[in-house]
Amino acid sequence: MADGKVMQAKSVAGASARAGATNTRGRAAPVLLAAAMLLAPMAIHAQETSARSYALPASALDTALTRFGNDAGILLSFDSTLTASKSTTGLRGTYTVSQGLAALLAGTGLEAAQRPDGSYTLRRAPAAAGPAGAAVLPAVTVTGSAYSVARSELPAPYAGGQVARGAGAGVLGTRDLLDTPFAVTSFTEKTIKDQQAQSVADVVVNDASVRNVDPTNTGYANTYTVRGLILGNGSIALGGLFGLAPNNQTTLAGIERVEVMKGPTAFLNGMSPSGTAGAINLVPKRAGETALTEFTASYMSDSQVGGHLDVGRRFGVDNAFGVRVNGLYRNGDTSVDGQSQKLSAGSVGLDFRHERVRLSADAGYQKIDTDRANSTIAPQVGQLVPDSPSASKSFMSPWNLVETTDYFGLVRGEFDVSPSHTIYASMGKSHNDWKQILDFGTLLRSNGDFRSTSNLNYTGIDRTVAEIGWRGRVATGPVQHEFNVGANRYRADRTSVGTIGLGTIASNI
Structure with missing residues (x-):
């Protein structure tokens, strides 16, 4: 019995041993993996800490x-x-x-x-940590600009891009509108393109306080009212100087911005030669960082066809030199019966910019020939003013014509003596030839009858303008002061054969 029990026990033990041997093969991988997992950190730590x-x-x-x-x-x-x-x-x-x-x-x-x-x-390594316990925030990039009294860069536009946040303010330099003690509106090139503006008059009427007395493209000159006061075309400045923009009507071929300043501005820009209601300043185009070649074809009623070419390039180290060339041509019948107009204009703008020096030069040409140009008619005292005729009807004689030709040039330089002080100087010349045979109407009656007097006029105008100054900023303790010491000069020499009467006829509107 005892032997049998022992044999049974051995048998069980043997079975158990055999079963154990069989199961060991099934568990070999987990056991080795567990051993490796236990040994790996020890090996890694030894490898990491060993030198x-x-x-x-x-x-x-x-x-x-x-x-x-x-x-x-x-x-x-x-x-x-x-x-x-x-x-x-x-x-x-x-x-x-x-x-x-x-x-x-x-x-x-x-x-x-x-x-x-x-x-x-x-x-990538994270940004350096701050003091203990301080949270490290992601980097934030802020882009901004300040309108320094010592700089002349164009201020950025507002949202939408049609009106700028700042403008040239004469002796005060280029300033943010909120820092300018005058009412100023600065229309950008985007406004000119979006509205297909043909002349300065088309742009400035976007300002509610400005009105254009004469129609654009069907007359021979522009005259404005600002806040109800007359402002002649002679009050249009180019690059801050009066007397350089075309004398009668100014196209926008080489113009980047149109700045309208309302109210007396003699302190800022010098005495205007044509009215005290304000001033209009034209900012010439400059070459941008990106090369530009742009051609715009145009068609206007009744059959005016034209094209505008705009080319800009920068050259040299840091793109220091810039060239901007504009050419405009348009010819054909206008929307007024029997009237035609031919316009050609061109401009070249050069600039050089350095850390402390900025130089620029502009030259331009404009010629407008208008056949059967419209003019004004004065009513007779005591007579009711008749209803206006259709705007497409011409009441002028078929032989009426107005030919205006303008040449102009301008050079300007600025030098930063220090971050707070700038000296500047500019000089320009212009020449205008103005020939016309034009009817002037008088004694307009309530039935539309009026007297038309035809006159011949030939006028030549030569203008020379210059400006020099020192603009800066100083501090007396906590108080900051801005100052400008400057002088400008305007000279106009006019030659004319006077008015030659060609005859008077009776007419009707």
């Missing part, structure tokens, strides 16, 4: 990292775009893995990160 000697020469960063990984016996993987164009001064001495990677990556903006499996990768 060894390295002698890596200066080379491309990716090359040095690959060699370091081989020598250190680590797995290192990374995106090659992170190390592109980066280099290292090498590694010489005794380092741990972490120390060696940190030394190789110093100054590259990268850092090494260890994965849970013991391998390494690269990532």
Whole structure:
């Protein structure tokens, strides 16, 4: 019995042993994996904390990292775009893995990160941490501009791009509208393009306080009222100087902005030669950073066809030199019966800009020939004013004509003596030829009858203008002061054959 029990026990034990042997094969992998997981951190820690000697020469960063990984016996993987164009001064001495990677990556903006499996990768280093406990916020880029009294850059436009945030204010320089003690509106080139404006008159009437007395493209001159007061075309300045813009009607071929200043402006711009209601300043175009070649075709009723070419380029170191060329031509019948008009205009704008120096030069030409140009008719005293005729009907004689030709040139320079002080000077000349055979109506009666007197006029005008000044800023304790010491000069020489009467006829509107 005892022997039988022993044999049974052995048998069970043997079965158990056989079963155990069979199960051991099934559990071998988990047991080895568990052992590896227990031993891996110990091996990684030993590898991380153990130091060894390295002698890596200066080379491309990716090359040095690959060699370091081989020598250190680590797995290192990374995106090659992170190390592109980066280099290292090498590694010489005794380092741990972490120390060696940190030394190789110093100054590259990268850092090494260890994965849970013991391998390494690269990532961009975060911004430097602040004081203990302080949160590190992401970088915020703020773009802004200030309108310095010592600069003449164009102020940025408001949202929509049609009106600028600032404008030229004569002796005060280019300023933000909120810092300008005058009522100013600055219309941008976008306004000119969006509204297909043909002359200055088409732009300034966007201001509710300005009205154009004469129609654009069907007359021979523009006259404005600002706040109900007359402002002649002679009060249009070019680059801040009166007397240079075309004498009768100014096109917009080479104009970047149209600035309207309302109210007396003699303190800012000098005495206007044609009215005290305000001033209109034209800002010439300048070449931008991006090369420009633009052609715009146009058609207006009844059959006026034309084109406008605008080309701009910058050259030299830091694009210091700029050239902007504009050409405009238009010819054909206008919307007035029997009337035609031919217009040709061109301008060249050159500029040079440096850290402390800004130079510019502008030259232009404009010629407008209008056949059967419209004129004015004065009513007879005591007579009711008749209803206006159709705007498409001409009540002028078929032989009426007006021919105006203008040439102008302007040079300007600014030099920053210091960040707070600028000296500036500018000078310009213009010449105008004005020939016309034109009817002037008088004694208009309630039935539309009037007397038409035809006159011949020939006038030539030569103008010379100049300006010089010193503009700056000083401080007396906590108080800031801005000052300008300057002088300007305007001279106009007019030649004329006078008015030659050609005859008087009776007519009707």
